[in-house]
Amino acid sequence: MSRKYFGTDGIRGRANGLITPELALKVGQAAGLVFQRGDHRHRVVIGKDTRLSGYMIENAMVAGFTSVGMDVLLVGPMPTPAVAMLTKSMRADLGVMISASHNLFEDNGIKLFGPLGFKLSDDVEKQIEELLDDNLDRQLSQSANLGRARRIDGVHDRYIEFAKRTLPRDISLEGLRVVVDCANGAAYKVVPEALWELGADVISIGVEPDGFNINKECGSTAPEALSRKVRELRADIGIALDGDADRVIIVDERGHVVDGDQLLAVIAQSWKEDGRLAKPGIVSTVMSNLGLERFLQSHGIELIRTAVGDRYVLEQMMKNGYNVGGEPSGHIIMSDYATTGDGFVAALQVLAVVQKLGRSVSEVCHLFDPLPQILKNVRYRSGKPLDNAEVKSTIAAAEQRLNGHGRLLIRPSGTEPVIRVMGEGDDRVMVEEVVDTIVDALGHAAAA
Template identity: 45%
Template sequence: MALFGTDGVRGLANGPVLTAELALTLAQATAVVLGQGRIAEARKAAGKRLTAVVARDPRVSGQFLSAAVEAGLASSGVDVLDAGTLPTPAAAFLVNDIDADFGVMISASHNPAPDNGIKIFARGGVKLPDIVEQRIERALEWDKLRPTGGGVGRVIRFSDAEDRYSLHLLASLPHRLDGLHVVLDCAHGAAAGVSPETFRNAGAKVTVIGADPDGLNINDGVGSTHLGLLAAEVVRVGAHVGIAHDGDADRCLAVDADGNVVDGDQIMAILAVAMKQRGKLYDDTLVATVMSNLGLHRAMAAHGIRVETTAVGDRYVLERMTEGGYSLGGEQSGHVIMSAYATTGDGLLTGLHLCAEMVRQRKSLAELASVMTVFPQVLINVRGVERSRAEDADVLAAVEEASALLGDTGRVLLRPSGTEPMVRVMVEASTEADARRIAERLAEVVRG
């Protein structure tokens, strides 16, 4: 089974796969593979060691995993800049900002505390393509680099990492956020320090929840996957908007002043229309995944914006954005990529720019979000069936029948899982009752 998933290596920390031993050897293999490029070879020929940025979210297992990664890199002759606890997008930014050869982020994103993961960024702070991940996986069995004496790497504290990232975010804003009251939910995660500070420095009045990480409470009832506390706090304190991050802060979801959720599709719709108005939306195109709501497509068409669709995963969104030179893309889950400022989803950047639009247009978040009508969406995971079941004749016939029934009032999507025997059935319709009825009917067909 492949070691790398859709977003690095992830699993139960100290479980069967994600061990300190794996972290060390994975770092050594990464040094071998990513040390073979033209620029890396030129640096080594000039007598310089390669440089890597390492950061982590605050879950307790990140301490031993980051130590193992740093040991693997330093033992391979790589100088390590230890950035400590920082969001994933901060690590990606720093790799590019200091022209490091690569970076490693220790995080399991929105997963619970016992899980963890290892994400690797190439030069420029971009995620690795599949072919490079495959080479690193093969390199686990190769001979490792074994420098001695002065050839081994140094581990250095990256003392101004958080400040560099925060200043970068502030510099991206077209104007300040004075007069705006924001509630931030930091998910007891990597953004607990830098997000409140940055929003305050941007001029916003800030109320904070979920900003007391203890290594075990990350994502526990808070953050972008648990919006109830944020919604209640926004209403309680009379704030204009609530912004929710996940554990590594590469996501942003929001709630309006009445506590209503504004998801990633709605955020993208707001930003896309605003960027087009300001001439910042390249080729008047937004990149989204197949899971984005039909309402997003309708809203973009009404504003003369084309939607390019990719497979699920922000890495695929970014690949398409890079190919086409597009400036905005993302996922319904809140991974939003603004390519002028970031190489990956950035929850802080997204939240800041969403708030900036509220100030610029002098509109509430509810008014801005009304640009898009969300179609009711029902998702059923049919487990215990082969992924190829989605292509069987009877299933395809049932999908065609359902699609014809919905016409232009909805849509059907069957998506096999990439990691387990399961087919996801997603139906959108004008009412939730219709969506659920059709989804359940299709799920029965898939079960056979």
């Protein structure tokens, strides 16, 4: 389905570029109309991260929702998984997170959740898109039926208690020195507080948002500052969240970064040993390293792959009954606890294993050696280079060469005229040669 506004994770773009007050108002109106089902008083929960443009978008969405008769509950800066959780627990018809996730402050976005806390399906997003290009004036509420808006206190405590309950009661974080980097984003209050309540010695960085510094040289996409702080303070672990805290990267006591694939391995192995895996498998994307797949197979756990995007991971989990999934970027979904990725809850699962085994983070979180992985992009102006006969022949020969020793992933970008060529395998030199031959063929086809 071709979509004008929605991408793989809501609507996202430059603030006052794509994401304007006018668009935010219309999204509020359109989503409000789609989710007014039944004759009860309808309500929507709106959270946001710490970007300067959040004020503008929040106010515009309040106007949109109230103009079609929906009451609005404003919770302020909160992690994306907290908004999803609150949407369900507060029995709202809809949840909204105003965030551009790991992007810098210039961007912003709108993520929507249904009444059970799940991201919207393609079909529902299509209904909203169709309304966005309509004249909605004739569908506005009468004066007496307009919605109301109010700010809700105490929601931070709700999320803290929810997160704490995901850690087994017999496990304490006492004795652990934890450095947490909240990316100057949505989790800057709740996560340090929750770690402290669980007994950890907490050092917080990335907790001074000013509207401009979200994800700037901090957080899960820039963990260098966290690595330095962990080494400087001789901490046991570093936890790096992104701007809306739905993804996490871990840093071990040596300052080495642990990605989402290793975290999935830790959680999958631990849950299988404890009998907590709903099925002997987990879900990840085509970008997860082959080393993860081989490690899981050696422990009787299947890796089911999906297209890139946590929404596709969750769809596969729900469809086939898996309760753990995620991405190398650190989106970890555990459906026993949450309806979307939750970076902090994932970090707590890793901490539980560390405390249970009494071993260092570097020992716990290095379960396999990733295979060498090469990723190159080929830009093209027009046409479909992947349909070129020479390109097809080159790809077939490359797959034959890697057979049994690696894999190829070649896909066009969904947002720009770029073809991404990824190869991985046991032999780095072979992988580089294979990727380069495909890149050369695509380059010739693009120039033709």
